Amino acid sequence: MTGNPPQLVLPAGLVRAIAALPAKDQQRLDDTFTRLHAANGHLWDAEDRVRGQHLTVLQVADCKREIDQFNSERNALAERADEVLGSLAGAGGTDAPLHTETIASVVDRLSVLTLRIWHSEQAVARDELMRRRIPALQQQREELCVALDTLVADAVAGHRRLPAPARFKIYGRDEPSSAEVVPSRHLKQVIAFGGLSESGKSTSADYVRQACGAHRFKIGYLLRQSAHRHGLADPYMLSPRRQAELLLEELNRFAEAHVEAQLFTIESVHDDASIAQLKLLMGDRLQIVYLDASFELRVERSGTLPQAVAAKDEVKISRGAREVASIADHVIDNSGSVIDLRARLRRISSSWGPHQLRAMATYGLSLPAEVATATTDFTDAIRTNTAVWLAALTGSPTAGPWIACWSDIDLLVIADHAAAEQVASALGRYQSALEGTTTIGLTLATREELIARRLTPRLAFALYEIQHGQPVLHATPGLELPTISRKELAVAATHELPQVVLTMRRLRAGADATRMRQLYKHLVLACRLILREHGMWESGPDHILASASRLPGLPAFDVPSLTDVVSEWQDGGSDQAYKSVINAVDQLLTWYAAELAAA
Template sequence: MISNVDARVVSLNGVDNVGKTTQLAWLSRSLPGAHLVGTVDRWDTRWQQVASGDFAQWWFVASTTPEHTGLVLGSHAARRAGSGQLALEDRGLPMLLATCAATAVVKDGFSPADALHLVENIATDLPVAEHRREVHVLLRRSPDPAREAHQALRREPRSTDRRYVAYQHALAEVVSLQVARGDYHTVLEIEDAPILDVQNRLREHLRGFGVHAGALPVVALDRLWVLAGMSESGKSSVGELLRDELGVTRLKIGYLLDVAALRAGEIDPYAWSESEQAERLTEEVLRFAETTKARTISVESAHRFEATAHLKRVWGEHCQVAYVDADSAVRASRAAETEVRLRARDETKHERGADRIVDIADHVIDNTGSLAALKLAVHRLVATADLQHVALDTSDPVTHAEWLRQASDHIVDEQVALVLATGTTGTAGWRDRWSDLDLLVVRDTAPADWLRRTLGALPIPDGIKMGISTFTTSDIDALRVPPRVVQSLRRAAQGVGVIYHRPGYRVPVPVSAHGDRTSRGELGLILMTTRRLLAAPMFDVRAVHKHLVLLAKILLRADGYHFDDVEDVLAVFRDLHPDAACDPPVLDDLIDRSDDPAVRQRLLEAADRLLSYVDRLDHIVRTSA
């Protein structure tokens, strides 16, 4: 016999498709002894009789409001009487009253407030469910009833008729009235949050009511890559590239599910529903990440459609599904087994829906080509997965405005997507007798004849050096660019240097980490070039100074500082790296007195000291032989 003093009820409530059943099932596994009692229709045989006919007709037309309310609340009383010590209810009493009221709105034409009042009056004459300590939690995507109903209908897997649409809107209105008068103990505004985030918030709130569900590890996982594809498509190759070249931790789905089964005392993890497989897999990934501090993880191989789709819902944007695709002939040529055996494996995967994962994949990798092509594709996948793409606004240059306008008119055609003035071009930082005119042109294609015919014929102002860098839109989308272009794209997103922008073209905006990584990746080249400049018989003051500044920028970006102005770069560098003793001449002296031996010697010594400083930076105290 259950003591009413100790017995508890937790109910999850909300309009249709808000995630009540999913969240309750996951929650129940973290509460030993909890009784997942489900919905009320499991607790009265009369529901089977109603469902055997036209259920919607009975619900919305044939039944009276007292009859309908009596069945719903009578079933609730039966559910409560048969519940264990801790009952988890899918729709508690407030939500059941709301459903009856919303039905009365559609069926009888009442207002939501009048319908709720009517149903509650009917309930006073019905048997009351046994008293327990209750916690009623409402999951809500929006406090606006119209938007809440729209969200419910948008997620409905089946087509809906006008009556059901009206019911969802009425239900959202009734629930809003209940919230206003405090019928729910807590309201979780979940918007479009991933299932995992909602589950964590739900457990946290319940602890405040004395219901202590086991806490899920909270980890700062940047990305979960899920690798899918048919047999021999190249999933393992992609997993290896992610691990070996990009530092992603590589795990196997089968192994993680085996660990989950062992932890739960189950023999076969695939006996679980596919939704539960995804949730159990998530828990193991979280535990692994918490223990190892891994920030990016890949799991392979995803063979089950429903499990993969649910995994995306669990993780939200943190989960990215990459489907590795190759036709059957290519896959057969790679297989070490017979074609019959390969077809048998394919058939098994087809039955699980592995081939349909391509329809929900965030990325599809064509792996019919060379290893070089695959490496480039994987690098592009990781480099650009989190990038924001924006449209740019053109800016007004403050120097060389007329030449920049003429250059843009000369260059732009239907394939040109972007023209940027880079460096100091067009800005107040331009210095006569020192600065170059630098343009960045992004075009859909960049064939040699166009480069020679168009860019080669661009007029250059007398006495000024000009440099034009050309990249394709594919180069830009893949961030297949050097550090200076990364910085130019970041500045363009801030409204600097945009001379022309094709309508509709959205530019990826690299984050500061891209600038840092690509800059350090070129450090060796910059060091080599700087030493060549110092060794040259004709000492090029301008080139040496530019490379000295570039070395300082690379170290500052690694420190987390991003500056473009030369004087700012050198001033901050002196403050952060005093041991470099890097004190070159000021820019005005370099421009006006470039032939002065004292100025030249001071620049040479500053560059030499900076090179020596860089050479000392990464020394390790001791390395075993």
């Protein structure tokens, strides 16, 4: 079938009568007749679908509910139209003969006949009988239009009375689907929060929204939206399977319109049957979280009387809220600390798992012999401890060639807290071995902090680099790490940049040639963070500064290459590079302040 059904065309006599009504009534009738015709079109489609040979018993039942729903809607719309059309009646009083049906009932028949003609025309190519029926159907329509105009004229003149418009019909409202709904490829992950009143569902969903960038929805909102799209009044009358399909349809619709979205949350999971069906449709893309807490604690959190919480619990329990715990992927006892709750939520909502890390011997990193030897000794000293999970160099030792008196050692160690003393002892020997050669900074993090994503921006970037091929010195097989995305790093850059700018401004305030190294490194770091906010991922100081010089409104930096800056730093003679660095820092700080002021 091609195209859409034709619009409903009213006969001329009825159109003239309606034109005599107030503008508000004219608009109301136009809207009502348009919706009535649309409801008849939906009803026709539903009656076609219910005849499908491959429908399940449940789908047939749902189709029947949908048919009832559209019949209910057409009756309601006809009643609404007759309430307005009743004002057309003249002053004939009770002596005028009573007509058998209302004007809107005739319009409803006209709508159905219009659809019948159109569907017959669409079927001509496959059914010759339809071709012979069309002239008769068109004749019926002409006669019905004449009869309707006659009825309107008689009613306006008071020669005929119209019956009361009320139909007193009772129908269920439901909506089926003849094909299985599947998750959109853009629908990555959904977390559904269930639990009794004041158990922490909304608090948890809001935290996931703020911390993880999730899009937050209420189940009731999704169902109402889907019901509105399908012309359904009460989606809760659907079978659990159909409710689940409606929810998935709406989630799919949003995900496809926001392809950048990675995570969604849905709240108010009180019906165990429908959420179980949604789990069958979505599989592991849906994680059901049940939050539990004692009644006394929930009352305390609510700030209301126990009777009020108990009354809300009773409603939720009657819908199956308590049974959600038996099918949940995660049951969280939410009577502990906020830190505990948030750590659990971050693990559930974040991507993590074993990564293929690239291990490399220290001597493969192009380090000076004494640095490589000391680094190897440090690694050997901690790798035997089973509580040490990973050791890696980050920053300049892996980003480029080693520069004497300029490059630093940045160590990342992931270990249980119990290993901290051994790591500290090994670090002390490491520092002693390289005293006067370089400075060493250590970041010591636990696996729990990483998986709960309690990460500083620099730690997040270090993990990102490791997961994208930067070599490590030691890693326990099967180590699970949080997956860090570029989007997260762009957000992290906005949090780290203010601190870097403050430090750079402090260094600039007391600047002399001895601080050139610090100023230069902070200038490069600030530019790298700003570039990340712009979606640009440069590496290497020279490339970073050149790219930053092309940012809108920022004057081009006149900073020598890293090689020249280092050469001047090591020689301690000319201060030309130092002045260039100072000028670039001033340019960047002035530009940054102006950009913020513009906001």
